[in-house]
Amino acid sequence: MNKNTLSPTTTNADAAEINKSWVCEAIRKINADYNRSSDTHLIRVELPCFEDITLYLKDESTHPTGSLKHRLARSLFLYGLCNGHIREGTTIVESSSGSTAISEAYFARLLNLRFIAVVPETTAKEKLDKIRFYGGECHKVPGKDIYTEATRLANELNGHYMDQFTYAERATDWRGNNNIAESIFQQMRKEPHPVPDWIIMSAGTGGTSATIGRYIRLNPEYYHRTRLCVVDPENSVFFPYFQSRDPSTASDKGSRIEGIGRPRVEPSFQPDVIDRMLQIPDAASIATIRWLESILGRKCGGSTGTNVYGALQVMQEMQQAGTTGSVVSLICDSGERYLDSYYDDQWVARQGLDLEPFLEKLRNICD
Missing domain, CATH: 3.40.50.1100 (Rossmann fold)
Structure with a gap:
């Protein structure tokens, strides 16, 4: 049995320890990825x-991932993990015109999490292709609807809406x-x-x-x-x-x-x-x-x-x-x-x- 699989006799305390182990490993992976990157020129x-x-x-x-939003995506994932919003198996949802979604798809793949980007219908094809390259899914809607649709999807899937437009300024140190x-x-x-x-x-x-x-x-x-x-x-x-x-x-x-x-x-x-x-x-x-x-x-x-x-x-x-x-x-x-x-x-x-x-x-x- 996989060490993260809950058996019928698993207690709440056991479940908490299993989740803690997964979160610690997720944060280690993100920090290791950062450590492999040099600073930008x-x-x-x-x-x-x-x-x-x-x-x-x-x-x-x-x-x-080719843009400034790589920094933001890393911060948002760490923020979600440390606040208890992201756990093993959590579906990640974001409203984005492309670049943030590309970077978040990268980190979601790093942690083996499903990622859905709610993007405006006018988003450049090259950006959509990049989201999919990292294993993300693209959900196109009229630009004015990206917020409400991302919230709806996250609630429907019991996932986590990253909401970069609210949390960007507080997630970054x-x-x-x-x-x-x-x-x-x-x-x-x-x-x-x-x-x-x-x-x-x-x-x-x-x-x-x-x-x-x-x-x-x-x-x-x-x-x-x-x-x-x-x-x-x-x-x-x-x-x-x-x-x-x-x-x-x-x-x-x-x-x-x-x-x-x-x-x-x-x-x-x-x-x-x-x-x-x-x-x-x-x-x-x-x-x-x-x-x-x-x-x-x-x-x-x-x-x-x-x-x-x-x-x-x-x-x-x-x-x-x-x-x-x-x-x-x-x-x-x-x-x-x-x-x-x-x-x-x-x-x-x-x-x-x-x-x-x-x-x-x-x-x-x-x-």
Whole structure:
């Protein structure tokens, strides 16, 4: 008999010990996986036209599952395990536009758990294929229904709804433990301007911006110098909510920039740890990743374009003010996932987007 199989004489105490053993082994597997991974690279972007103002990009696309969401998925699994929500045989359910679901499918397979992703109907095929590659199941619904359908499925299957949009900001240890903020500041230590003037970050759940903003405030040497700017795409409510603080702010449209922007104010989004927000046109985001390919020699996802366009805007303001320093932003995922959308001229045309004015600005930025 398998040691985890309950016999007719198994007591509640025995069952508790069996579950404890499984949870301990699950946490060991996740920590071992983390220990096998090196930290993500911090790329210095060569833009000579910005004299003594340097842009750095934290390359989160090099995680095993290819995106920034790998960190979040690991934190959410540890959070669920340590809170007693995830046990042997628990079905994991998540509402996700793709990247978080890909990463959660990876960890679910690591723990031999069933995983179901409730995704918007418009999610890129490449992302759906990746979810399935890791053994996950895809349940497509209209974007506005992902929350209620994920809750329904979890209840029906007696599973656990991870609910990244609620738990992202509390599952991540913002005080340290090599979170993304601590990693950025450690990697910047030997640079000419080691304490960044700005960190530019887009928001999907709001968990990463909350982690970075809190970490900055925890460390006085950073709090006095570093500011956090969150950039938001079109059709997202985070930017208007930041201005109004009205939690009922909502949109009936979804974001074209996958992985960021939300049609409602998510519980994980923490506006009070943010110093500034910018709203970036979708055409600017897509134009930026096409321009950035000529700088980096590689394709990046749409949210990276949102980040970098915002970073360039901040750097131009620093240049005009005669200040020097460093700006850090993120490569969130690879552009290979978006060959049928952001890198497809016909898709761009169907969206009614004109990239040329922004491409011209970007091409002339160092002229």
